[in-house]
Amino acid sequence: MKPDVLRGHLDALLLATLDGRRLHGYAIIEALQLRSGGALDLPTGTVYPALRRLERAGYVTSEWSTVSGRQRRTYHLTKAGQRALVQERNAWREFTAAIEGVLGEGPWPAQA
Amino acid sequence: MARASVIDDYVADLDARLPGGRKVKTDLLTEARDSLEDAAECYRRAGFAEHDAQRKAVEDFGPVAVIARDYQGELAVAYGARTLRSILFVLPATHMLWEGARLIWLGGWENAPGGNPPPQWYMPFAQISDSMTWAVSIATALALLIARLWSRRTADNRLIARCAAGVAMVAASAALSANVALGVASMFVNPALMFHTPVLLLASVFAVLVLARLTVMARKAVRFAV
Numbered sequence: 001m002k003p004d005v006l007r008g009h010l011d012a013l014l015l016a017t018l019d020g021r022r023l024h025g026y027a028i029i030e031a032l033q034l035r036s037g038g039a040l041d042l043p044t045g046t047v048y049p050a051l052r053r054l055e056r057a058g059y060v061t062s063e064w065s066t067v068s069g070r071q072r073r074t075y076h077l078t079k080a081g082q083r084a085l086v087q088e089r090n091a092w093r094e095f096t097a098a099i100e101g102v103l104g105e106g107p108w109p110a111q112a
Numbered sequence: 113m114a115r116a117s118v119i120d121d122y123v124a125d126l127d128a129r130l131p132g133g134r135k136v137k138t139d140l141l142t143e144a145r146d147s148l149e150d151a152a153e154c155y156r157r158a159g160f161a162e163h164d165a166q167r168k169a170v171e172d173f174g175p176v177a178v179i180a181r182d183y184q185g186e187l188a189v190a191y192g193a194r195t196l197r198s199i200l201f202v203l204p205a206t207h208m209l210w211e212g213a214r215l216i217w218l219g220g221w222e223n224a225p226g227g228n229p230p231p232q233w234y235m236p237f238a239q240i241s242d243s244m245t246w247a248v249s250i251a252t253a254l255a256l257l258i259a260r261l262w263s264r265r266t267a268d269n270r271l272i273a274r275c276a277a278g279v280a281m282v283a284a285s286a287a288l289s290a291n292v293a294l295g296v297a298s299m300f301v302n303p304a305l306m307f308h309t310p311v312l313l314l315a316s317v318f319a320v321l322v323l324a325r326l327t328v329m330a331r332k333a334v335r336f337a338v
């Protein structure tokens with residue numbers, strides 16, 4: 001999938017990946033790739049500035065903690081981040097329903 | 113020696129391309145190195161030799177010129193926000209310190225040495241200059257709030273950084289100019305005032321130094337953002 005297309009949805013993808021769990025940066029990248037079947041192949045370096053931006057926006061918080069014996073910065077959603085994720089999911093459902101209505105292969109509705 | 117060189121070289125190259133605040137930069141680079149080492153470990157487990165594992169990890173991370181642009185945007189925003197926060201907290205504190213020194217060491221303005229009342233233009237000028245502290249503080253608080261909300265709507269960190277740095281530069285320069293102008297005007301109107309109460313002179317010099325430092329920080333914020 002083209003990185004430019006993904007960039008427009010990166011915030012929502014990161015919020016969804018962090019839904020209900022705390023993950024460090026590389027675990028977020030692995031989860032994105034796993035969940036997308038490998039189709040989401042952004043340069044991994046672009047994820048970290050995006051996470052910091054989400055933190056500045058108040059959608060995620062982070063702290064350094066020991067994971068598997070190593071110090072890592074782990075991220076999790078804030079309440080504002082959870083609300084933003086709900087909005088993103090609703091917007092995505094509306095968008096895909098509208099696009100599916102046009103691009104899908106079903107019959108066109110009869111004209112009035 | 114090939115073991116560490118690919119990731120080390122990449123992180124060193126990234127480091128060299130990033131002017132910015134030391135603490136945030138170290139934090140970002142530490143996280144980047146962690147990620148690269150995690151990726152290399154995955155490739156090693158998949159059967160790649162050490163050098164190839166590191167090379168593939170670096171390839172996945174992205175071209176250093178592209179990644180540095182994103183990181184620089186984040187560093188610039190962080191420094192701009194830090195400068196705005198410094199202005200927001202330090203400027204009123206400095207102002208109140210000066211006013212406290214005046215109340216303790218001089219008391220009311222009627223106790224000022226010299227005897228002659230100040231010219232008509234002086235008091236409105238002094239009030240405008242004093243009001244600048246609060247106007248600048250409100251402007252910086254608003255800028256911080258807008259930067260936070262704006263971060264929710266745009267992925268363009270450089271744009272946010274430029275705006276934050278611009279506000280910081282204008283705010284710090286305005287506060288410094290107003291302070292220096294009031295100091296010069298006070299010396300002109302009543303030269304005995306400062307020398308009658310050396311603590312006030314010291315407080316005034318301290319305030320100018322603090323404001324000059326904030327202006328230097330704002331100048332750096334602009335440099336990091338462009």
